[in-house]
Amino acid sequence: MQMVEPHPAAATDRAPVDFDAWAAACAQRIRDLIGRHVPAGEGASPVLSDAMHYAAALGGKRMRPMLVWAVGDCVDGDASALDAAACAVELVHAYSLVHDDLPCMDNDVLRRGLPTTHVKFGEAMALLAGDALQTRAFEVVACDQAIAPALRARLCALLAVASGAQGMAGGQAIDLTATGRVLSEEALTDMHRRKTGALLAASVRMGLACAPALAPDCAAACARALDVYADAIGLAFQVVDDVLDASVDSATLGKTAGKDARQNKATFVTTMGLDAARGLAQRLAIEAENALETLPRLQRERAGYLSELARRIVARGH
């Protein structure tokens, strides 16, 4: 990979942001949305609702909703649509974790420091909870009367393409068949662009779609810049995950550490070594920042949360 220098004009015209206050507000907002759209103990099967709520409410970094809202802030998107999009991407993420932890997949018993959904509710109920969380994600977007119908369809389309066989599920399938095999950095990158990158990129694109009134030229310029940004942070996120899995203990991580090596999985650490992986993550953060500098001026000035998100994805310790 070639060297990437910070853009000379980086952040010169950007409005300052209080990232920690904003992140706390995002965390509260996604809790509220999950409480509304995935309440515990209600509906046709209270146990199913409990399992869905448990899986969705567990916490985590809420990276995907934060991306939706950060882009929404940047492009002045519609608040109702942004909320629905943020909730939907988080529910798809939550469903993927529930299924990923199942015995036939990673067989993991610990997630975010707590028992995984199938440990708490049994395998069959966890399977259904994952299924129904995916459905609920589309429902949240498709049924929201506060969102213009065409935007609802567009958000469903972005979510579906990113999470299906060409995106997240496809990446997981590649991962499954690649276990125990040596992967090139290129093949590894392709797998992760799908497995984790696609949904992160969809978060960015859904955020942008929530501003349908942007002039076409401006929207196209934003899409170009934000796609590069999303691609870089998506990959950076996975590289850092691999670095952390190889170098941090389970208690700090809140999930089982060292499992990539035990499962004989190809990771950026096994493929290029720990130091080179750390260096790659740093370069990707700079790439993301540089991409934000290519936004149209008005949006560039409001990209403070996006810039800080990229920085923290690489600096995180868990």
Place this chain on the structure above:
Amino acid sequence: MQMVEPHPAAATDRAPVDFDAWAAACAQRIRDLIGRHVPAGEGASPVLSDAMHYAAALGGKRMRPMLVWAVGDCVDGDASALDAAACAVELVHAYSLVHDDLPCMDNDVLRRGLPTTHVKFGEAMALLAGDALQTRAFEVVACDQAIAPALRARLCALLAVASGAQGMAGGQAIDLTATGRVLSEEALTDMHRRKTGALLAASVRMGLACAPALAPDCAAACARALDVYADAIGLAFQVVDDVLDASVDSATLGKTAGKDARQNKATFVTTMGLDAARGLAQRLAIEAENALETLPRLQRERAGYLSELARRIVARGH
């Protein structure tokens, strides 16, 4: 349940139909749509595509797409939208069967006379194939540029509500927690209204939604009649399933027979006995036919496929 008499005017003004030719055309059309939307051996993970295609292409009665097209014929719906809706409901049905057959659920090795998806592709790949089939269902509807955006959103909404925690997945969760318990006929009916009825009803509603140009009065009258029709045939379908499971061998059924009894599941046969269950199915078929008689005149004349579908759901031997 009270006695239900055939409507005196039944079928007097209905145009005759060649049901068998139409059913064969439907079967070919859904094969074509699955070949287009869920091709084998392509995409990010050819194995995943193979598993998805296997699960979707296996065959079966194609009841849900037939319902979409039968309603579409009745209300003169948009052909592109009807195709997308028909494909989407079938993919949701296919995903639910893949997950339902998994070892942690019904642990079934035979489906439509062939090995179930996890037997052929392994549990992990079958799990992912089910997940990605659900996603593809929404993608087929949400991404189809030939459908008006508002209709795409409406179809996604109908599909999501019917297949999620309040519908199909909710019914499956109730089924899971009810195994080994005695259920009242009322509780059993509620479970099946969700587990199988909701998606059959959604097929009917999606078909109706594909005719957005219907006058509001006419559309409302159609919705009332078709909801009653869908509810009756949805329940009839399940009652007949229970009757067949208790009285027909595996070879005829194309799946493992007698498993309800072995799994100690509450069914209409265990709750009310075989003869009473057969009688209930007959009464529900008459209810469905009577509901079609309450359609506005123009639609009533074109309800031939719907009428014959109801008759065959009850008369089927597998």
